[in-house]
Amino acid sequence: MGRKLLLDKAHIPGIRYYDTYRGNGGYAAAEKALKGMTPDQVLDEVKKSGLRGRGGAGFPTGMKWSFIAKPEGVPRYLVCNADESEPGTFKDRYLMEFIPHILIEGLIISSYTLGANTCYIYIRGEYAWIPEILEEAIADAKKNGWLGKNIQGSGFDLEIYVQRGAGAYICGEETALIESLEGKRGNPRIKPPFPAVKGLWQSPTVVNNVETLAAVVPILNIGGEEYAKIGIGKSTGTKLISACGNINKPGVYEIEMNISVEEFIYSEEYCGGIPNGKRLKACIPGGSSVPILPANLLFKTAKGDTRMMTYESLSDGGFATGTMMGSGGFIVLDEDQCVVKNTLTFARFYRHESCGQCSPCREGTGWMEKVLKNIETGKGKMSDIDLLWDIQRKIEGNTICPLGDAAAWPVAAAIRHFRDEFEWHITHPEEAQVRNFGLAHYADPLPVAAVPA
Amino acid sequence: MVQFSEEKLNKVKEIIARYPDGKQKSALLPVLHLAQETFDGWLSSETMDYVATLLHLEPIEVYEVATFYSMYNLAPVGKYVFEVCQTGPCMLRGSDDIIAYIRQTLGINVGETTADGLFTLKTVECLGACGYAPMMQLGKHYREHLTPAKVDEIIAECRAKHA
Numbered sequence: 001m002g003r004k005l006l007l008d009k010a011h012i013p014g015i016r017y018y019d020t021y022r023g024n025g026g027y028a029a030a031e032k033a034l035k036g037m038t039p040d041q042v043l044d045e046v047k048k049s050g051l052r053g054r055g056g057a058g059f060p061t062g063m064k065w066s067f068i069a070k071p072e073g074v075p076r077y078l079v080c081n082a083d084e085s086e087p088g089t090f091k092d093r094y095l096m097e098f099i100p101h102i103l104i105e106g107l108i109i110s111s112y113t114l115g116a117n118t119c120y121i122y123i124r125g126e127y128a129w130i131p132e133i134l135e136e137a138i139a140d141a142k143k144n145g146w147l148g149k150n151i152q153g154s155g156f157d158l159e160i161y162v163q164r165g166a167g168a169y170i171c172g173e174e175t176a177l178i179e180s181l182e183g184k185r186g187n188p189r190i191k192p193p194f195p196a197v198k199g200l201w202q203s204p205t206v207v208n209n210v211e212t213l214a215a216v217v218p219i220l221n222i223g224g225e226e227y228a229k230i231g232i233g234k235s236t237g238t239k240l241i242s243a244c245g246n247i248n249k250p251g252v253y254e255i256e257m258n259i260s261v262e263e264f265i266y267s268e269e270y271c272g273g274i275p276n277g278k279r280l281k282a283c284i285p286g287g288s289s290v291p292i293l294p295a296n297l298l299f300k301t302a303k304g305d306t307r308m309m310t311y312e313s314l315s316d317g318g319f320a321t322g323t324m325m326g327s328g329g330f331i332v333l334d335e336d337q338c339v340v341k342n343t344l345t346f347a348r349f350y351r352h353e354s355c356g357q358c359s360p361c362r363e364g365t366g367w368m369e370k371v372l373k374n375i376e377t378g379k380g381k382m383s384d385i386d387l388l389w390d391i392q393r394k395i396e397g398n399t400i401c402p403l404g405d406a407a408a409w410p411v412a413a414a415i416r417h418f419r420d421e422f423e424w425h426i427t428h429p430e431e432a433q434v435r436n437f438g439l440a441h442y443a444d445p446l447p448v449a450a451v452p453a
Numbered sequence: 454m455v456q457f458s459e460e461k462l463n464k465v466k467e468i469i470a471r472y473p474d475g476k477q478k479s480a481l482l483p484v485l486h487l488a489q490e491t492f493d494g495w496l497s498s499e500t501m502d503y504v505a506t507l508l509h510l511e512p513i514e515v516y517e518v519a520t521f522y523s524m525y526n527l528a529p530v531g532k533y534v535f536e537v538c539q540t541g542p543c544m545l546r547g548s549d550d551i552i553a554y555i556r557q558t559l560g561i562n563v564g565e566t567t568a569d570g571l572f573t574l575k576t577v578e579c580l581g582a583c584g585y586a587p588m589m590q591l592g593k594h595y596r597e598h599l600t601p602a603k604v605d606e607i608i609a610e611c612r613a614k615h616a
Contacts (some may be wrong), residue, residue, distance in 0.1 A: 083582050085579060086579070087540045087542055087579040087583065088583050090578075090581045090584055093581055115538055124581065125482075125524045126524065126580050128580065128592075128593035129593050129594055157518035161471040163471075163482070163483065164482065164483060165478075165522070166486065166523070166525060167523035167524035167525075167577075168521065180482065183479045183482065183514075184478070184518065185518055185521040186521065188575065200463075201473065201476055230516070242508065242583065243545070244546075244583035244584045244586065245542055247585075250583075250584035250585070250586075251584050269500050270584065286580075329583065331541065331542055331545070331583070333545065337545060341544070345544050345549075346538075346540070346541050348539075349540050352523075352578050355521075388511075397616075444579045
């Protein structure tokens with residue numbers, strides 16, 4: 001059984017409520033920080049922990065915090081990014097819904113460290129029932145002296161507010177989120193200036209993901225050095241993985257970053273294998289934007305080592321043989337799944353969610369969707385595969401924000417690893433059309449990657 | 454004429470108070486949510502103009518925001534809006550079949566409303582319920598692990614509430 005730091009209390013009935021959370025050791029980390037540590041000491045612990053941002057980018061949190069500008073007389077803000085919108089990712093929802101106080105506690109410690117007296121939780125609009133849970137937790141924390149003026153006699157003041165988005169994936173990008181929080185369209189800003197210098201209302205602002213901010217609580221409880229001992233190399237601590245697709249046990253799992261990908265998929269403790277004895281075809285381990293990997297590359301790195309659930313091991317060898325940890329949205333495809341159709345749904349997603357500011361993204365995502373739709377329904381030409389490749393290359397790296405890359409990478413990886421499947425759709429148009437309605441399987445056996453030993 | 458109740462106007466004031474003085478534009482998204490919930494599930498031009506007045510904004514500032522975010526309805530919808538997720542993870546677990554079943558059962562296509570004004574069917578992109586797929590959003594809540602039988606139950610439940 002792996003060590004749990006975020007979900008260790010998840011099984012306790014009523015842990016959603018203040019009294020139960022507090023009665024089971026909750027707010028001890030906040031107490032430790034506010035009553036016995038300076039902000040710099042807390043920052044030092046976070047740096048020692050090696051915590052990396054859990055939203056997808058994996059940037060060191062302590063370093064990000066140290067960038068915040070400190071001009072005199074200008075307020076600083078902490079914004080909690082709860083705009084979880086990456087297909088395959090639903091871990092932050094679990095934390096907010098079932099253990100909201102760990103997030104509130106993490107926000108108190110983080111705000112104290114950053115010198116922020118106001119914090120906003122920007123939550124995706126579709127999670128419409130969760131703001132009520134968070135607001136109840138905030139009210140209870142305030143009633144018990146953890147928010148408001150002079151928290152626990154420490155001299156530190158903090159207010160936390162919940163802001164609901166309204167259905168735009170792009171608002172998960174930190175500058176688009178800030179624009180949205182200012183009541184505008186969620187158009188990403190050009191960086192620099194970075195939010196740490198000019199963010200919300202042009203004030204220094206740190207934007208961190210829910211899981212990242214919650215992780216500050218166990219870091220203070222056990223100490224940064226102890227936290228850094230968990231995991232491998234620069235992948236320290238535990239990570240929430242939301243597992244879905246063709247697995248026996250979809251759900252949110254907390255893993256120590258020292259287990260293998262194969263163990264995660266097949267062990268009873270986690271995904272429990274593939275339903276109905278089917279073979280594993282492919283996996284997207286970090287949410288829809290990261291490259292898909294066929295099964296024959298999934299369990300071994302480019303160097304031939306066992307591939308582990310770490311940032312480094314998942315990306316080993318670059319995109320030719322690797323993928324990314326991303327947000328930890330772990331999507332599994334069994335042998336019956338069509339990679340072309342799966343790629344099409346993601347292309348449609350990114351076309352739908354593009355804010356439209358940059359031409360390569362606005363035009364390119366729609367173009368990729370159309371070409372993929374043609375191929376998927378048996379109306380494609382062989383040259384369409386190269387066309388798709390060209391389009392994704394023209395999007396990648398040519399947009400203000402990473403949505404362009406997020407749209408391009410899944411298409412590139414699907415062509416790189418499953419080109420024969422694209423060709424099958426083109427050479428078997430009638431079967432492809434039937435397949436498109438979900439009424440029959442392919443007439444010919446599809447290429448399936450090696451079955452794990 | 455569009456007009457919030459006293460209680461809702463107090464809620465608007467409470468929302469505005471979350472932001473620094475002069476930054477009341479930040480209240481726009483929450484107030485639009487409140488307006489949509491209050492005025493039949495959609496935002497008419499009249500409603501958006503009203504919101505602009507409340508927040509001391511130009512109407513265009515409200516229009517450009519309302520048209521950007523997919524959760525704001527800019528045309529009338531049914532009393533119950535089935536928003537079925539169709540993105541990758543839900544597709545892998547059969548969302549296509551669920552959408553087809555709802556279309557067949559309600560006799561409407563995606564984007565349409567039943568003649569009695571009760572149901573609207575929409576397809577949406579990822580709702581963050583990938584482990585509980587296939588799923589849909591109905592009002593403020595998610596309905597997950599959908600099967601045809603569950604869809605039947607949900608439709609019956611909505612009809613019973615309306616009866």
